[in-house]
Amino acid sequence: EDQVTQSPEALRLQEGESSSLNCSYTVSGLRGLFWYRQDPGKGPEFLFTLYSAGEEKEKERLKATLTKKESFLHITAPKPEDSATYLCAVGSTGANSKLTFGKGITLSVRP
Amino acid sequence: NAGVTQTPKFRILKIGQSMTLQCTQDMNHNYMYWYRQDPGMGLKLIYYSVGAGITDKGEVPNGYNVSRSTTEDFPLRLELAAPSQTSVYFCASSYRQETQYFGPGTRLLVL
Numbered sequence: 001e002d003q004v005t006q007s008p009e010a011l012r013l014q015e016g017e018s019s020s021l022n023c024s025y026t027v028s029g030l031r032g033l034f035w036y037r038q039d040p041g042k043g044p045e046f047l048f049t050l051y052s053a054g055e056e057k058e059k060e061r062l063k064a065t066l067t068k069k070e071s072f073l074h075i076t077a078p079k080p081e082d083s084a085t086y087l088c089a090v091g092s093t094g095a096n097s098k099l100t101f102g103k104g105i106t107l108s109v110r111p
Numbered sequence: 112n113a114g115v116t117q118t119p120k121f122r123i124l125k126i127g128q129s130m131t132l133q134c135t136q137d138m139n140h141n142y143m144y145w146y147r148q149d150p151g152m153g154l155k156l157i158y159y160s161v162g163a164g165i166t167d168k169g170e171v172p173n174g175y176n177v178s179r180s181t182t183e184d185f186p187l188r189l190e191l192a193a194p195s196q197t198s199v200y201f202c203a204s205s206y207r208q209e210t211q212y213f214g215p216g217t218r219l220l221v222l
Binding site for chain 1: 112115128134142151152153154155156159161167169205207208209210211212213215
């Protein structure tokens, strides 16, 4: 059974204080690892897809990396508008398209 | 493109009532999904569909039904609503097994 564990559950940062969010996973065969951002009262918004260990992707202050066991979402010099819940999900190889989601990490950035 | 749209945004049901949550996508995606999200929990897959006329159960299908008569629409039916179905429901779509794009959600309260 695929599993995704995200840590910490919540993270409070000062504006400009860089940090990383962790997503540990177990999957029979990785089809892709997905990062989403979710603002309160809204649906998840797609950020990145990573397909193989060593892959990295960047978008503004966010950088996602992938190893065979975990993914990190690095946030460089965060701003208050980066405050949100960040969701990690994995898809496994096989005949279906299902994703397994972690519980999310709630990030709060104080000005 | 509107992407994935969901109606209604919010609904209060009495125990035993039934309702249909609507989901429409205009991206010509063949795969569609229904998730529920409870506080502090990850997204749980209820049902999914890989094309018109084809549906399959996800992780938590009990108490729900779906149909897929067109590529665009994937309604979720709740029969005999129960307090345990109080949740936020998200519809998503994807092209094959690629990135899933989510709608804004329907907040349901069963009293």
